Structure formats: structure tokens, C-alpha cells
Amino acid sequence: MTELPKTFDPAEIESRWYAHWEEKGLFRPERPDAEPFTIVNPPPNVTGSLHIGHALDNTLQDIVIRYERLRGKDALWVVGTDHAGIATQMVVERQMEARQDKRTNYTRDQFIEKVWEWKAESGGAITRQLRRLGCSMDWAHERFTMDEGFSKAVIKVFVELHKRGLLYRDKRLVNWDPRFRSAISDLEVETQEVKGGFWHFRYPLADGVTLANGADHIVVATTRPETMLADMAVAVHPEDPRYKDVIGKDILQPITGRRFKVVADEHADPELGSGAVKITPGHDFNDFEVGKRAGFRAAEMLNMFDADANVVQTADGLIPERFLGLHRFRHDGRDGARELVVAEMKALGLLVPYVSKNKEGEEVEADFEPRTIQTPFGDRSGVVIEPWLTDQWYVDAEKLAVAPMQAVRDGRIEIVPRTWEKTFFNWMENIQPWCVSRQLWWGHQIPAWYDEDGNPYVAESEEEAQALAGNKKLTRDPDVLDTWFSSALWPFGTLGWPEQTETLSRHYPNDLLISGFDILFFWDARMAMMGMEFMGPERSDPQQKVPWRKLYLHGLVRAADGQKMSKSKGNVVDPLGLIDKFGADALRFFMAAMESQGRDVKMDERRVEGYRNFATKLWNAARFLQSNGVTASTAHEAPHAEAPVNRWIIAETVATVQAIDMAMAELRFDAAANAIYHFVWDQFCDWYIELTKGQMDQETRAVAGWAFDQILVMLHPFMPFITEELWNLTGSRETELIVAQWPQALHAVDGEAQAEMAWLIKAISEVRAARTLVNVPPGARMEAWILPVNDARDQMVKRNWPLIAKLARINLSDLPIDQLGKGNTLQVVADDVVFALQLEGVIDIAAERARLAKALAAAEKERDSLGGRLSNPSFVEKAKPEAVAKAREDHAEKAAEAERLKAALERLA
Structure with a gap:
């Protein structure tokens, strides 16, 4: 046995023991006959570094895995990283830019080779940081979403989904990032408040049609004037009496001269603005749905931007040439499409000015009404996301969602806490098609080849695709898969699937998944879909079809004041620090x-x-x-x-x-x-x-x-x-x-021993607290009388008296109990045992009574003052919440203090 140092050094201990555990393989001891227990970690981005959310998530997982390992189980914690398509490509491209280089100077294969080089040199930061946290993961079998075996699983799933009619190509709106020139997922969109405007324009009614009030136009309002170059309708509420007579009539877009219909749709709110909404289905998600209800097919919807968000000609050729090539916003010091649209509508006399009053009360006009707009930004690119109509690959999530919902309903998947079940069902029951294609170079390239007529052939290899196409010349789809597509296979792809390995049969289903609630739909739900689709058919036992038996959803780590952490707020906490x-x-x-x-x-x-x-x-x-x-x-x-x-x-x-x-x-x-x-x-x-x-x-x-x-x-x-x-x-x-x-x-x-020691601890604590309250010097020993109770209780007191006397610093008085003085003892009660402590000669009793009475009066005065403030509705309703909370806290503190002082006075019997 080594003598312990006076103090311990966490840093030295942590590095030494972690290296020892990992070197000896103790994170996964050989226990082939033990009950298996399996967790897969949410794979962090290979570009990432440990943030406070990772610290919470991985700490909870490590607590569970260490606990189950100590209980003798074959505890496997699967570890790996995600290739993080956009994030990784961005990192490598920025490094190239710093060297005055760029991706397009290389072939696709050459660029991908550079990404792999980056991963080998710099892609392991977060795994080193997870070690610092103490995560006892099975590093000997670390996985990566782009490693050879996992890539094989990804390609097989894509091909199988296509064969089963659950994956298809379609033209729909996506979140388009003009910086990366790619579709991105909802998770990668960050909504920010931006100061913008609300413009009002007059659209002329065609063919001499007028409204009931005689107006020959309809006023529409928009926060995005530039998109009117691709307008395809104006929507009004079907019950709005102002517009009932013009539903189905033609209206004109003034700049393009495009003629389209006034349509009835409940999306138009009669109480908002003029009640009329311009519909641009190719550049707004709500408008896309309105357009479909109005009978427009996606192929007919107009797209007025290219991949860089510059104006291009629409299918009907009606955008004036002067707009072509302009950026959507002011860009590089030049006016964009927005500025030119507003200027031309104003010159045509079709801009309805916004009228407000200045400080002097005078009416002033402006081109637009100032508004704070909730604007979507790419979380990594930092540019405004454009809803963009494009051909992409989609998974039929609606059909895949059926099995996981049933598994949650019948208890095969338990969601903890259960309060999340309602949210889970609400999202799954209203799920939209899942866009899985991305316009990047880094990632799993989509296994689809096209002939010269654009017909796709989906296969696991080019040879198989060519066999399907016959002698037709084929070109491979350049897109890659969404990283969430590959990570959706994590519970079984990491265990060797599609090979039927011993590890897969032993450790699937996983026992538990621990995840932040914020990725419930982006990752957790998709794992459930894929697991039940691909592990279900070969397993007759329904219990074996789920990816994990229990899903634990934890909250976010917030700043001390409850705000969400963000770099812009400067309240991010570094767990490594x-x-x-x-x-x-x-x-x-x-x-x-x-x-x-x-x-x-x-x-x-x-x-x-x-x-x-x-x-x-x-x-x-x-x-x-x-x-x-x-x-x-x-x-x-x-x-x-x-x-x-x-x-x-x-x-x-x-x-x-x-x-x-x-x-x-x-x-x-x-x-x-x-x-x-x-x-x-x-x-x-x-x-x-x-x-x-x-x-x-x-x-x-x-x-x-x-x-x-x-x-x-x-x-x-x-x-x-x-x-x-x-x-x-x-x-x-x-x-x-x-x-x-x-x-x-x-x-x-041993309940008897627990009860006796609980009484002993209470007795010593009560005596100590009473001594402190009446200012008995800490080192002073006091004479004490014990009032008799019954034989059993008296024997317990006698048995424990040496400890009471030692720790409470009291001596058993030699004087008979009937000589106990009145008014000069401190009464202390521990359950039914009364200690009478002699104060005479220990403290000035009269002075102490006066001190306590004065302190009690002061505490009661402050308590009542605070109580008065809190009973005043004006204070509670108008004061800042933190001020009210502080007043309540202070009131409770003063009330407790008054009770303690009152009890102390009463003890001075």
C-alpha cells in the first residue's frame, strides 16, 4: 500500500489512468459468456471539437457503460466519427483558399484525396478530447462513416430502398445554400432576426375587371420583392368578401407582363396586410404548397435563380434582360435584383409608400415598412438560404415512419422521458419526403448512373448499372448523400452489416441510445426507420427489429442565466477549460x-x-x-x-x-x-x-x-x-x-441501527446548532441534564453518551435533576429526549436574550417589508422577473431566520 500524497493532481491522474485502461483493453474486457449491453455514440463530426453538449451527452453514456461493465456485462460502447460532408469540405476548402488555391483546380478524385490527407493529420481532435473526458469507448473497433465496410452498407441501403420503391428522384423545393451550391438539411439552417422591410405593390387586374370598391388592382405585400419576377398567382382567402368576385380572374405582374390567376387559398390571411399574397412556388415553401393546391406541377413552377442565387431566365422567357445575371441582393457594391425591382415598381407608380409619423408628428413616406424578419441562414456558410426548386433524391419517410411509431406504441421502443412521445408522434405523422442528395464532392457518391436521355440506373456498382442499361452510355450522378443518411445506419452498420457477423447478432438491437432532444428527428427517428426496414425482414422476433430498446433524450446545456449558448452572445463554455x-x-x-x-x-x-x-x-x-x-x-x-x-x-x-x-x-x-x-x-x-x-x-x-x-x-x-x-x-x-x-x-x-444512529446524529446536531445560536463559545463544555423518557430510550442515551459528550461538548451534571434551575438552561429536543444545558457561567443570559430579541425584531421587520412588496400586484406584475424572484428568495430567508431566532428565545427556558 502506497502512502497517499497530501493533495491529488487531477491532470496527472487522468492522463496516466486513461492510457493504462486503453492500453490494457479494459474498455472492452473479454466476456464472451456475459450478458451483452450495447450503446452507440452519436458520431461527432470529424471536424469537431468537444463542446459542452458533447460533454453532457458522452458523460451520461459513460456513466451507463461503466455501471454495466461493473455489473459484469459484456459492455460495448461503439465509437466513431461522422464524415460531416459540408463541414469537412468547408474546412479543406478554406485551407486551400489560405494558400490561394481552390477546389476547382483539381479533379474530384484529387480533391477527395486531399480531404483524406486532412483527416489523417487533423481529423482526430475530438476523439482525443473524448478521452480527456474519460469516455471508456471501444477504441479498438472505432468506426468512420466513410470507412470501407460502412460505405458498403450505405450503398446497399440506397440501392435496396430504390428497389423497394422507397427512394426516388423528384423536383421539389429544398434549402439551398448558394455559398456551398448545395441542398442542406433543416438542421443546418439557423434562423436569425434580420432588419428588413415589408413592401406593398399594386398588381393590375386584367381585362377591365375591378374589385367591389372599384379598384382596378390588388395590393400585395412581400418581404422579398425580387421573387416577383417568378410569381405565378395571387392568393386570397376564399371567404374574404373583398376578393370573392375576382377569384379565378387574371391579374398582371407589371415588370414581366406575366398573366396569372387570382386563386382562393386559406394560406392568405384576411387580417394580415391587404389579405392578398403573391405566390412564387419556386422560391417559398408555403407558396410551393399553395401552388400544388392550385394545380401547378413541380415541373411547371418557375425558377428564377441559378445555384449562386443570380437571376436567370425562367421557362416562359419573360424576365427582362436587364435583370439577368444580377444577384438577388446588393452584392459587391452593385444593386441586386431586389433594388432594381423596387426602383422599377416605384417608377411605374405601383409602389404603395409606407406612411409613418416623425418625432414632430409630421407624416413621412418611405418605400417600405421596417420589419424584423426571421431569416434562414446556412449555419456554416453564413449566407441567406434560398428555397430552390431542383431535382433531388428523396426517401419516402412517410412509409418508413410507420414501423417505428408502432414500436413506440407497443413499448418495444421506450422513450425517456415519456413527455417526448407526443412530439415524436406529431412529427412522424406529418413527416415530409426526406431529401438525401447533396451537391458536394466529399461524401458517399450516389450509386446512380444516367443515360443520355436522363434515365437513372441505380446499382451497387457501375458494372451492374451498365448491365441494366445495356449498351447505353452512362454518366454517374455527381451528388453525394446527406450525412444523416449514412449515420442513420449507425446501430447496425457499425456492427458489420450487411455481413451477418457474430457481433451483429450479439449486439443488435442496441440496449440504449442517449441523445440530445434536438436530433430526435434528424438522427434518432431515421435510425429507427432504417433499422426496422433493414433488420426487420430477417428477424422473426418483433423485439429484434428495433435499433435500440430505450431512447433517452436529454436537454441542452444552457448558460447560467438560462439563455442558449452561442458564440455571438459570448456565453459559450469550453469543457476542456x-x-x-x-x-x-x-x-x-x-x-x-x-x-x-x-x-x-x-x-x-x-x-x-x-x-x-x-x-x-x-x-x-x-x-x-x-x-x-x-x-x-x-x-x-x-x-x-x-x-x-x-x-x-x-x-x-x-x-x-x-x-x-x-x-x-x-x-x-x-x-x-x-x-x-x-x-x-x-x-x-x-x-x-x-x-x-x-x-x-x-x-x-x-x-x-x-x-x-x-x-x-x-x-x-x-x-x-x-x-x-x-x-x-x-x-x-x-x-x-x-x-x-x-x-x-x-x-x-439494519433498521434498528439506522434508527439509533439517526437519533444520535440528530441529537448532536441539535445541541451544536442550539449552542451556536445562543453564542456559546465553541470550546466551552456545558453541564447537561437528560430528562428521563423510558427504559429503552434511556438505555440508548446511555449507550451513546460517550459520543454525545465528546462531539456535542457537554458533561452529564452531577446535580440532581430537581435542582435544575429555571431561566438559566437551554432546552434542546431530539425526538422525545430533552437535553437541558446549563447556561449559567457560560454566557450572559440576559444579554443573550436581549440580543436575540433585537435580532428577531429586525428579521421580522425585513420579512414583513418584503412580504408587503410581494403582496403588491403592481410590484409583482411590473418588476423584472429576476427582481421578483430575488424578493421571494429574500423573504423566505428572513422568514426562516425569524423562526430560528424565535425558537432560540423559547429555548432559553
Whole structure:
């Protein structure tokens, strides 16, 4: 046994033990006959670095996997990274730009080779950072969404979906990123508030038609004037009396001269603006749906932008030449299509000016009404996303969603917390076709080839496609697949599918998926779709068709004030910085203790520091035990004990094991963390050690060593580094802690010992608190009388009197109890036992009564003042929420203080 240093160095311990665990293969010990337990990690982007959300997500997974490993299971935590199509291509292109180089200087294959070179040199940052967090993943079998085996699975799924009629090519609107010249997913769109405008224009009615009020035009309003170059209709509400007579009539777009219909659609809100909406189905998602209802086929819808968001001619050739080539907005110092459209409509007298009043109350006119517009931006490109009509590959998500919904309904997939089920069903029941193609070079190239007439041939190889096409010349689709398509195969693709491997049969379905709620639909739901579609047919047991049996959705990590973290707000917290400052164990414990189902985690550095202090407390307890001859336990079962204090700590240890097991079964991470925290800090360190100081006999050493070993095992999933270090420094061990045995809560809980020690702790605490409240000097010993209760109670007091006298600093008075003075004793009650403590000669009783009375009056005055403010509706309704919350907090504090002071006065009997 090595003598423990006075302090511990988290950084040194963490790096040493992690390297040891990984080198010895302890993250995946050989347990072929053990019950399997499997988790797959949400694969982080290969370009990524550890952020606070990763820290929460991976800490929770590691707690579960370490817990199940300690319980003897064949615990597999699948690890890997996602190739992150756009993000990775962007990183490499930026590096090229820094060298005055660009992607288009190379062939596709040459560029992809450069991406692989980047991955080899720089793509492992986040996996190194996950190691710093202590993640005990199976690194020996690390996967990558573009590795050879996984790519084979991706291609097979695409081809099979196409064969089954579940994947097809279609013309629809997509989120188009003009910077990357690619479609992107909804997850990659970030909505920002932008100062913009609301323009009102007159569109003339054709053929002399007028409204009921005699107007020969309809006023339409728009936040995107440039798109009117591709207008195809004006929509009005079918019940709007202003426009009923012109529904179905022709109207003119003034600049292009395009003639189209006034259509009836409930999308038009009579209460908003003029109640009339211009419809541009090729450049607005709502308009696209209105257009379909109006009878337009996607192939007929007009597209007025190229891939760079510059104006191009529409199919009907009606856009004037002066607009062609213009960017949609002001660009490179030049007016764009928006500015020219507004200028021309104004020159035609068709711009309805916005009238407002200045500071002097005078009416002033402007071209538009200022508005704050919710505008979609590419989260990586930073440019405004354009709804763009284009041909893409789609998955029939509506059909694939049926099986996962049924699995959730019948309980084969359990969503925790269950409050997310309603959201899950709402989205799945209204799911849209899933666009899976991306216009990039980096990624899984779509296995489709086209003949000269544009007919596609989908196959796993070019040879197979050519066989399908006969002698026709083929060209491969240049697009790649959405990264969510490949990551949707993660639960089974990482286990060897499409090969029927032993690992696949043993570890599919996975037992648990832990995920942020924000990717429930982008990743979790799609894994459920793919798993049940591709693992279902060859498995007759319905339980074997789901990708995982339980889905745990955690919240976001927010700033201390509850705001969402963002770089623009400057409130992002770096988990690596917290690890450097407080150690990985402290950060991990914070994450677990704060993870309450259904709630977001508020970042609080002070609490992380508090858990660093908790680690110090544990270290100091180990040093105390070592200095008193306590060594590692040689038995898994609790030692025999006679002393109540030892019987008590054994019972509390068993109760803590039971509490953690119950919490982990329900995935209540906060409950599990708080159970072990309370036991270690309050019961073992504060009371057991204090109660046994100076009384370390053979029995107590055996019990203390056993209980401390159980603490290290129970705490290990939460704080792996310090527990492993103490495990190995406090005695000779057969195995490392990471593969030790989880405590079995088989020992009967000794209720009698628990009740007796609970009373003892309460008695000592009450006496100490009372002494402090009336200003008894800490070192002063006081004479005390114990009022008799009954034989059993009196015997318990007698049995524990040496500890009470020592820790509460009181002596049993030699004077008869009938000589107990009135008005000079402090009455302390612990359940039904009354302690009367002699104050005469210890404090100035009269002065103390006066002090307490004065303090009580002040506390009551502040309490009542705050109560008055809180009962004032004007304050509660008009004050800032944080001010009201602070007043309530202060009121509760003063009310409690008044109660304590009042009780102290009453004790001075």
C-alpha cells in the first residue's frame, strides 16, 4: 500500500489512468459468456471539437457503460466519427483558399484525396478530447462513416430502398445554400432576426375587371420583392368578401407582363396586410404548397435563380434582360435584383409608400415598412438560404415512419422521458419526403448512373448499372448523400452489416441510445426507420427489429442565466477549460447531478468547483483511513459488526447501492449522483469518520475498509479517475477498479441501527446548532441534564453518551435533576429526549436574550417589508422577473431566520 500524497493532481491522474485502461483493453474486457449491453455514440463530426453538449451527452453514456461493465456485462460502447460532408469540405476548402488555391483546380478524385490527407493529420481532435473526458469507448473497433465496410452498407441501403420503391428522384423545393451550391438539411439552417422591410405593390387586374370598391388592382405585400419576377398567382382567402368576385380572374405582374390567376387559398390571411399574397412556388415553401393546391406541377413552377442565387431566365422567357445575371441582393457594391425591382415598381407608380409619423408628428413616406424578419441562414456558410426548386433524391419517410411509431406504441421502443412521445408522434405523422442528395464532392457518391436521355440506373456498382442499361452510355450522378443518411445506419452498420457477423447478432438491437432532444428527428427517428426496414425482414422476433430498446433524450446545456449558448452572445463554455481548472471528474459529476429528466442543464462553474471539493473530501477521507490502519477490504460481502455505528454504516451503504440501482434503472442520473454524494459527504465523511475517531478497533477498520471500497465502486461511473487512483493506492487489488464487481445489495438493511444512529446524529446536531445560536463559545463544555423518557430510550442515551459528550461538548451534571434551575438552561429536543444545558457561567443570559430579541425584531421587520412588496400586484406584475424572484428568495430567508431566532428565545427556558 502506497502512502497517499497530501493533495491529488487531477491532470496527472487522468492522463496516466486513461492510457493504462486503453492500453490494457479494459474498455472492452473479454466476456464472451456475459450478458451483452450495447450503446452507440452519436458520431461527432470529424471536424469537431468537444463542446459542452458533447460533454453532457458522452458523460451520461459513460456513466451507463461503466455501471454495466461493473455489473459484469459484456459492455460495448461503439465509437466513431461522422464524415460531416459540408463541414469537412468547408474546412479543406478554406485551407486551400489560405494558400490561394481552390477546389476547382483539381479533379474530384484529387480533391477527395486531399480531404483524406486532412483527416489523417487533423481529423482526430475530438476523439482525443473524448478521452480527456474519460469516455471508456471501444477504441479498438472505432468506426468512420466513410470507412470501407460502412460505405458498403450505405450503398446497399440506397440501392435496396430504390428497389423497394422507397427512394426516388423528384423536383421539389429544398434549402439551398448558394455559398456551398448545395441542398442542406433543416438542421443546418439557423434562423436569425434580420432588419428588413415589408413592401406593398399594386398588381393590375386584367381585362377591365375591378374589385367591389372599384379598384382596378390588388395590393400585395412581400418581404422579398425580387421573387416577383417568378410569381405565378395571387392568393386570397376564399371567404374574404373583398376578393370573392375576382377569384379565378387574371391579374398582371407589371415588370414581366406575366398573366396569372387570382386563386382562393386559406394560406392568405384576411387580417394580415391587404389579405392578398403573391405566390412564387419556386422560391417559398408555403407558396410551393399553395401552388400544388392550385394545380401547378413541380415541373411547371418557375425558377428564377441559378445555384449562386443570380437571376436567370425562367421557362416562359419573360424576365427582362436587364435583370439577368444580377444577384438577388446588393452584392459587391452593385444593386441586386431586389433594388432594381423596387426602383422599377416605384417608377411605374405601383409602389404603395409606407406612411409613418416623425418625432414632430409630421407624416413621412418611405418605400417600405421596417420589419424584423426571421431569416434562414446556412449555419456554416453564413449566407441567406434560398428555397430552390431542383431535382433531388428523396426517401419516402412517410412509409418508413410507420414501423417505428408502432414500436413506440407497443413499448418495444421506450422513450425517456415519456413527455417526448407526443412530439415524436406529431412529427412522424406529418413527416415530409426526406431529401438525401447533396451537391458536394466529399461524401458517399450516389450509386446512380444516367443515360443520355436522363434515365437513372441505380446499382451497387457501375458494372451492374451498365448491365441494366445495356449498351447505353452512362454518366454517374455527381451528388453525394446527406450525412444523416449514412449515420442513420449507425446501430447496425457499425456492427458489420450487411455481413451477418457474430457481433451483429450479439449486439443488435442496441440496449440504449442517449441523445440530445434536438436530433430526435434528424438522427434518432431515421435510425429507427432504417433499422426496422433493414433488420426487420430477417428477424422473426418483433423485439429484434428495433435499433435500440430505450431512447433517452436529454436537454441542452444552457448558460447560467438560462439563455442558449452561442458564440455571438459570448456565453459559450469550453469543457476542456473546465477540465483543466477542476478536473474531468468534477465536470462529469456536475453533468450527472444536474441532469434531471425533461429539463435543460444550467451551467454553473461554482457547482463544478463544489464537486472538485467533493473529490478533495474523498481524498482526505482516504488519507484519514490510511493513517488509522484501514486497508482495502478482502471481502465483497459486508463484515460482521456488533457496534451500532458499524452496523449503521453497513446499512447505509446497502441502502445507497439500492438507491443507485433504482435510479439507474430509471435513468435518473441526478438521483443516482445525489444518492452517492449524500452518502459520501454527509454520512461517511462527516459522521462515520467523526464518530469512529479514536475508536478504530479491528471491527471498525474492517467495516470502514469495506464501506470505502463500496464507495469507490459506486462512485466510479461518475468519477472514474480519482476512484481508480484511490482503489490502487489503498491496498493490493486483484483487478483495476474499472473491471471490479458492482456491490450486491443483498445484505439486510439494519433498521434498528439506522434508527439509533439517526437519533444520535440528530441529537448532536441539535445541541451544536442550539449552542451556536445562543453564542456559546465553541470550546466551552456545558453541564447537561437528560430528562428521563423510558427504559429503552434511556438505555440508548446511555449507550451513546460517550459520543454525545465528546462531539456535542457537554458533561452529564452531577446535580440532581430537581435542582435544575429555571431561566438559566437551554432546552434542546431530539425526538422525545430533552437535553437541558446549563447556561449559567457560560454566557450572559440576559444579554443573550436581549440580543436575540433585537435580532428577531429586525428579521421580522425585513420579512414583513418584503412580504408587503410581494403582496403588491403592481410590484409583482411590473418588476423584472429576476427582481421578483430575488424578493421571494429574500423573504423566505428572513422568514426562516425569524423562526430560528424565535425558537432560540423559547429555548432559553
